[in-house]
Amino acid sequence: MNELYHYDRTRMDALLYSIIERNSSSQIQQWLQQQKDKLEETGALQRFNLTFTAIPRFTGKNVIQLSASDLTALALMPGFFIQGYALDKLARIWWLLQLSANDREQYIQAIESLFNAADMNELVALYSALPLLAWPEEWKLRTAEGIRSNIGSVQDAIMLNNPYPASWLDEAAWNQLVMKAIFTDKPVHLISGLDERANPRLAMVLHDYAHERWAAGRPVNPLLWRLIGPFIDEVFFRDIINVWNSGNDTEKEAAALACAATTFKPAQELLSGSPALKQEITGGRLTWDTIARRIA
Numbered sequence: 001m002n003e004l005y006h007y008d009r010t011r012m013d014a015l016l017y018s019i020i021e022r023n024s025s026s027q028i029q030q031w032l033q034q035q036k037d038k039l040e041e042t043g044a045l046q047r048f049n050l051t052f053t054a055i056p057r058f059t060g061k062n063v064i065q066l067s068a069s070d071l072t073a074l075a076l077m078p079g080f081f082i083q084g085y086a087l088d089k090l091a092r093i094w095w096l097l098q099l100s101a102n103d104r105e106q107y108i109q110a111i112e113s114l115f116n117a118a119d120m121n122e123l124v125a126l127y128s129a130l131p132l133l134a135w136p137e138e139w140k141l142r143t144a145e146g147i148r149s150n151i152g153s154v155q156d157a158i159m160l161n162n163p164y165p166a167s168w169l170d171e172a173a174w175n176q177l178v179m180k181a182i183f184t185d186k187p188v189h190l191i192s193g194l195d196e197r198a199n200p201r202l203a204m205v206l207h208d209y210a211h212e213r214w215a216a217g218r219p220v221n222p223l224l225w226r227l228i229g230p231f232i233d234e235v236f237f238r239d240i241i242n243v244w245n246s247g248n249d250t251e252k253e254a255a256a257l258a259c260a261a262t263t264f265k266p267a268q269e270l271l272s273g274s275p276a277l278k279q280e281i282t283g284g285r286l287t288w289d290t291i292a293r294r295i296a
Helices: 009-022 026-042 045-059 068-076 087-096 104-117 120-128 136-147 152-159 164-168 171-183 200-215 224-231 234-246 249-260 265-272 275-282 288-295
Strands: none
Touching: 009 026, 009 068, 009 087, 026 045, 026 087, 045 087, 045 104, 045 120, 087 120, 104 120, 104 136, 120 136, 120 152, 136 152, 136 164, 136 171, 152 164, 152 171, 164 171, 171 200, 200 224, 200 234, 224 234, 224 249, 234 249, 234 265, 249 265, 249 275, 249 288, 265 275
16 A cells, blocks of 8 residues: 555556446547546646546536445445546546655645635535545645535535545544534534544533524434433433423434433433333434434
């Protein structure tokens, strides 16, 4: 594995191109190969940038089709998700892998230049490619900047089905991502690493947020309790009791799932007092995905 990358870049390059091949015409493939050959011959950044911009004009935007073997092979980068991508987006991500990363400073400057000049669709491709970029520690600030964006598709590219943030962001930036996702009504269950990166500070922020919503007479996303469950204590348990007793069925089920995630004895006793709910959880019939489907 190349030390510049935290995955097998060569195999990923071949995999992405094979998917492009099966979803494109010979003319598109010929054009992409011509651009690759010219880049390898000259190393000219101007050509690299122009090709990145021009890709949609040559590939079109048809949604790609993936085989079962494709989905298995994508485990090269755990959590990397390309289902539903348009061909131009996938081709742009593949094209980013063609840029030599041996010169760290030159590579970083080239990618940053793309970010700085990008239109909305180009930004989406760049942020979607974060898990595959070389020198991954260099993109943390750029990711934090994207989280603050008000462009919904850019937010989605960073927040949803993207393993980069959970792997590389510090706790403060990670918590900001999750809170922004909740504020903007994103499907938070699609955030990669959501459970693994849960932390007490985030739980307390969510606790305060829930109380602000309640005070304003507004509902609280039931998935919020997923991030509080592992940290339930006397303070958080009062919230769980409130949801359990006054929420609708979905909210009560979310409270039950939160209780199932803690060793806090009063929460365990509360769940045990509802054997049917507990059995649904232990039997795998009630999960956070169940809650997500119900509120979608």
